[in-house]
Amino acid sequence: MLNCKKATQLMSQKQDRLLSMKERTSLRFHLLMCSGCRNYNQQMALLSVACKHISGEEPEKNIRGSK
Amino acid sequence: MNRQSDGNREQASRLWFQETEIAALRHDMLRFARLQLRDAAEAEDAVQEALAAAYATRDRFTGRAQVKTWVFSILRHKIIDLLRDRTRHPTQSLTRDDGSDAEINELFDAKGYWRKEERPTNWGDPEAALGNTQFWRIFEICMNAMAENLARVFTMREFLGLETAEICNELEISESNCWVILHRARSRLRLCLEENWIKSE
Numbered sequence: 001m002l003n004c005k006k007a008t009q010l011m012s013q014k015q016d017r018l019l020s021m022k023e024r025t026s027l028r029f030h031l032l033m034c035s036g037c038r039n040y041n042q043q044m045a046l047l048s049v050a051c052k053h054i055s056g057e058e059p060e061k062n063i064r065g066s067k
Numbered sequence: 068m069n070r071q072s073d074g075n076r077e078q079a080s081r082l083w084f085q086e087t088e089i090a091a092l093r094h095d096m097l098r099f100a101r102l103q104l105r106d107a108a109e110a111e112d113a114v115q116e117a118l119a120a121a122y123a124t125r126d127r128f129t130g131r132a133q134v135k136t137w138v139f140s141i142l143r144h145k146i147i148d149l150l151r152d153r154t155r156h157p158t159q160s161l162t163r164d165d166g167s168d169a170e171i172n173e174l175f176d177a178k179g180y181w182r183k184e185e186r187p188t189n190w191g192d193p194e195a196a197l198g199n200t201q202f203w204r205i206f207e208i209c210m211n212a213m214a215e216n217l218a219r220v221f222t223m224r225e226f227l228g229l230e231t232a233e234i235c236n237e238l239e240i241s242e243s244n245c246w247v248i249l250h251r252a253r254s255r256l257r258l259c260l261e262e263n264w265i266k267s268e
Contacts, residue, residue, distance in 0.1 A: 003179030036186035051225035056139030
């Protein structure tokens with residue numbers, strides 16, 4: 001089963017590549033059970049929006065942690 | 068025809084920024100450029116050139132929002148060129164790692180689960196964070212503290228919006244290496260904010 005360390009790798013990589021079906025399923029399952037990783041997921045989403053903001057793009061209204 | 072072009076120019080001047088707006092725009096552009104170039108003078112030059120180039124073509128705009136987007140896209144291209152130049156004449160190896168993942172590994176126990184005291188916290192409302200000057204102050208400090216080789220890849224991806232395939236082409240690293248570097252950079256940035264923004268508030 002996916003541990004938190006591996007889950008954080010997937011939460012990063014999903015921003016750069018399409019995860020496989022298996023990766024997506026195991027990440028979703030892990031997030032259901034792990035509040036730390038759910039927070040991490042939200043933090044990643046905020047960092048991504050912050051970077052867009054700095055790049056002169058208008059911030060999006062809805063920030064969602066999962067894709 | 069002259070009247071038409073006069074009209075265009077008049078409209079263009081109305082769309083161009085007021086002095087106070089220019090100051091705010093410059094501030095945003097400088098932050099953007101500085102974080103990527105890590106050289107205040109070079110950032111200043113790039114911003115100046117981008118503004119001048121945008122001003123020269125101001126009669127093409129139809130709206131304010133468009134001007135800002137346009138100015139930033141000019142700046143983005145300038146930064147990409149400057150970074151490309153640096154890659155061709157590197158002062159240090161970009162593929163060299165800046166050490167170990169010790170700092171990140173310590174957050175997890177032997178089985179790879181968060182240690183209780185290191186578990187990521189809830190950062191609250193994202194809108195509030197983006198409007199918080201303290202958040203941005205720490206964000207800049209954390210970005211500047213990031214090792215050069217991580218920051219290079221991270222900013223190309225997150226600020227310039229390049230795909231990882233383009234980045235690894237540019238830097239001559241493998242795509243999987245690129246993903247590893249990006250994960251490392253995001254982990255460090257996140258941890259830096261958690262420690263200096265959240266836990267110090």
